[in-house]
Amino acid sequence: MSYFTAASLDEALNVLREAKGKALIIAGATDLFLKGMPSQAVDIASLPELGMIVEEQDYLSVGAAVTHAAAASSPLIMVKAAALAEACAAVGSPQVRNLGTIGGNLVNAAPAADAAVALAALGAKAVLCDIDGRRRVEELGNLYAGYNQSRIDSSREIVLNLIFKTCQFNEGSAFARFASRRALSLPMVNVAARVGLENGVFAEVRLVAAPVKPAPTRLFKTEEALLGKEPNEETRQMVEELASAEVKVRGSLLRCSADYRRHLIGVLAGRVLMAAVRRVQDKEES
Ligand SMILES: Cc1cc2nc3c(=O)[nH]c(=O)nc-3n(C[C@H](O)[C@H](O)[C@H](O)COP(=O)(O)OP(=O)(O)OC[C@H]3O[C@@H](n4cnc5c(N)ncnc54)[C@H](O)[C@@H]3O)c2cc1C
Missing domain, CATH: 3.30.390.50 (CO dehydrogenase flavoprotein, C-terminal domain)
Incomplete structure (x- = not known):
């Protein structure tokens, strides 16, 4: 098995492109480890741009590699999107929350994935980038192909972040x-x-x-x-x-x-x- 820890988004996309479908994105590995590790893994868990929680005007952007623990304890998320903080706090155990990410939760496509349900209620959209650098924004509902099946091909594209309008005063x-x-x-x-x-x-x-x-x-x-x-x-x-x-x-x-x-x-x-x-x-x- 080859394991590559990407230092930048470009690097991760390059490795995916060169592997021609044989390498897979890996984040916390809490789902992937159980399903079976790929022969080539591209670890994006420590990419800074995927680990950020940023408020811009009335919108919140949550990086796909933000862990459940980080989301559950983020003051921004607790105040502006409490449903997501509560959902992430309910996931698994401290160990699972420390490793498992929001992006992984979505791509794993379990029908009752906690973070995904909260994100759907908040009206979140996913921002994706493919190996040719093309970006697209998708409604969460469009990302499911069936029970436990995502339309996201993690050998060709990466979820960058989730964006949604913050909860306003009312x-x-x-x-x-x-x-x-x-x-x-x-x-x-x-x-x-x-x-x-x-x-x-x-x-x-x-x-x-x-x-x-x-x-x-x-x-x-x-x-x-x-x-x-x-x-x-x-x-x-x-x-x-x-x-x-x-x-x-x-x-x-x-x-x-x-x-x-x-x-x-x-x-x-x-x-x-x-x-x-x-x-x-x-x-x-x-
Ligand atoms: C003991 C245990 C308890 C659990 N309890 C719960 C629970 O209570 N609630 C719940 O909802 N889930 C639970 N889970 C499931 C799991 O922890 C979550 O789904 C977690 O969020 C997955 O994130 P990850 O980073 O570990 O994903 P990984 O295992 O790294 O990846 C999962 C899938 O997503 C893909 N992927 C990951 N990140 C990206 C990205 N940015 N772009 C493209 N593809 C990506 C990978 O290629 C893989 O196909 C549990 C798991 C375990 C082992």
Whole structure:
């Protein structure tokens, strides 16, 4: 096996180009090590440009090689994109969070990958660069080819960063998951929300649940029903019912039945919605 630690993005792209599809990008290796290491690995974990968390005007850029631990403890992410901080804090164990990256979480394409679900709720887009230096920006939903299958070919292109609008004064976000244990257990379900309030009613809602489809799935009908409604106990109950009615889920012998999963999605949808609302209200009161 050959292992190349890239010192720059150009160097990583050059090695990929010369390997003609035989080399693969590697970041924290927490997924790749289990799947089987490639014969040629190009390590991008320490590239400075992929490890940055930067706020520019109303947008946040999170480098693909930012680890879950770094994202979970970033003051910028905690304040401007709390759902992502909560999702990253829920991943695996301290060891996994110290190595596993946000880019790897996305490309591994597990249907209930925690960071990916939060990023989808925040409305993030991925910035990619291929071996010829061409850059493109993609909606997260376009990056999934099927369950555990990404459209990103890591022998030819690199995810550079994820960009999304930060939560403004009238906006909040939240993430929650349910698993059989609090650590080192993949979630039965995870749900994230981003809300915007105007004059005390919902003006904007993004509600994302997983695992429902291969990619984190927006609950469009539930979102739509919330617009113009006041956030209160009645709305939370409405969301619980609508969200679990909206999703078509599969059961898993390993994790839980389809009915239980549907029920959990409803409960968590209500919870994250109200948690996101509380974040807005906290800002208004402070
Ligand atoms: C014990 C354990 C517990 C876990 N618990 C959780 C959990 O609770 N929640 C959860 O969501 N995940 C969990 N995971 C999965 C894993 O830790 C995450 O998916 C992690 O974010 C993967 O990142 P990585 O940097 O380790 O990816 P790697 O293993 O390095 O790479 C994964 C894939 O992504 C590609 N890749 C990586 N970075 C890039 C890039 N920038 N551009 C292009 N391709 C890239 C690689 O080629 C590879 O195909 C767990 C894993 C383990 C081993």
